[in-house]
Amino acid sequence: MKFKAALILIPMALLLSGCWDKLELEEQAYVVVLGLDTAKDNNVNVTFQIANPQVGSTDKGNAPNEPPSDTITFSASDILAAKELANSVVTRKLSFAHLRTLVISEEMAKSNLLANVLGYSMRDPELRREINIVVSREKSSQFIHKNKPKLETRPHKYYAFMQQRWRDTAHVPYATLNRYMQRVHGELFLAIYGTTERLAAQSSKDEDSYKAGEIPQKAGDPVQIMGSAVIRNGLMIGTLTGEETRHALLLRKKALAHNFVSSFPDPQNRNYRITLRLIKEKNSKIKINVKKDPPEVDVEIPITLQILSIPSLVNYVSDLNNQKLLKQAVKEELENTSKRIVAKCQKNYQGEPFIWYLEARKQFWTMDEFEQYDWEKKFTEASVNIKYDLKIESFGKQMAPQRIEQED
Structure with missing residues (x-):
């Protein structure tokens, strides 16, 4: 009886096992930041910031003159269609496995298209619900292109470290794609608010009464992230300062x-x-x-x-x-x-x-x-x-x- 079972199981194991769908690391392009902007005819401009795994690693000697990332934008009906379109241009297969940050322009956040685009895109198993949502005052493509931190070579490290700092200061909320989908109907959702644009700086004795773009900063990284975007029923309806965000969390x-x-x-x-x-x-x-x-x-x-x-x-x-x-x-x-x-x-x-x-x-x-x-x-x-x-x-x-x- 055991011999007969072995004769059945061994051929099945040989047939079912294999590496037919494997991909080597150098065959994949890892998207670390995704940007969403409005486009014509109810389309969306999707920006992909693709990390270069060789830059910032021990293999940097093989690519001394390569940039740390490549940023490209495609216009499509949604994120998944733009991803498929990008695969016809990028030599490697795009992957969302390491995607941690989603940047949405304020214009896009105020449009009726946002909730539908995010809802349908979550059918992709690689698009994880732990992705952090950042609303930018300007276009998300502009935000991503201008964000060139001096202390971090690899873009995904910048956002990983900043997310930890956000938790330490409480100047911005903990805003993930999962929380957005939970509160897309009725309840208010607070998203992270950021910008690379500078507004007229007005110094205040209260150091947390600013929103992104208002902090009196000299030199340093161009990105300011402070305060929160208030979203109701999938639409952005206003903003809160860093102080107001702190109290909302308290x-x-x-x-x-x-x-x-x-x-x-x-x-x-x-x-x-x-x-x-x-x-x-x-x-x-x-x-x-x-x-x-x-x-x-x-x-x-x-x-x-x-x-x-x-x-x-x-x-x-x-x-x-x-x-x-x-x-x-x-x-x-x-x-x-x-x-x-x-x-x-x-x-x-x-x-x-x-x-x-x-x-x-x-x-x-x-x-x-x-x-x-x-x-x-x-x-x-x-x-x-x-x-x-x-x-x-x-x-x-x-x-x-x-x-x-x-x-x-």
Whole structure:
């Protein structure tokens, strides 16, 4: 019996195994950045930035004069059609296996074509849902061509490192293709906002109250990425600054950016600002009462503070009264800013990017009841109470900085 089974299985293994569909690395062209722009006749201009695997590797000696990447643009009905068209020009087979970044122009983000193009393109198994979405003020092809970072030779490394920095600073949201598709109907979706264009720079004491293009920068990389693009029903309807984006993320139950640095006015000397590290170790407490009309939303956000610098040299270390004053001032500043952002979303954007709808949905037995309730409309009239629960953890390693005496 065993001998007969072996006679059957061995020929099957020989027939089913093989390497008929294998491709060597040098036969493939890896797209690391994809760009989308509007075109005529409901077509899309698709830009492919293709990485050169030899540049930046130990094999660079075989290609000393080759560029780190090649960028080409094709006009087609969607991404998959443009990919097939590109395969007739590029000598190697295009692959999305290493694609991490999708750049969409603001014009494209405001068109009805975007949701359809992204929805149908996700049928390609290589187009992963973890791709980060960046909305650029200018055309995406211009954004990709102008982005030439000096410290990173390989383009995919630049975006990989920047995505980690975005999580550290919380100036931009965590925006992936999967999250976009989840919130394409009804809920607000926040996408990363970037540009290579410079607007009239206006210096501000508040270092995170900028959007991309407004940061007062001299020299360095041309790309600025800060703030978020607000998308509703697949269409871009506005933008948020870096500060507003931070608070939108803090108001969510779970925070991906668990700590970041920010400055606040010194309550004892308004000519100075105190730099703090804000740490969110626990989830926010969100309670929604849908039985009231309008509904009531209570949000409590636990934050641990670390004092990093006190330029005014006011004694906040040993003076408990000063500590209490500082804590109250930071609490009021955070609560007032969060309330302004909630009011802006209620009035201007007619929706909420705080993912509170998940908490509201728990109050209903069925999805039909929740949909009939129309949470997005109810949110615009909701009474929102925001409370920050602050705790000062430390004042740094140097408890009492050296005071510099001014000579008369």
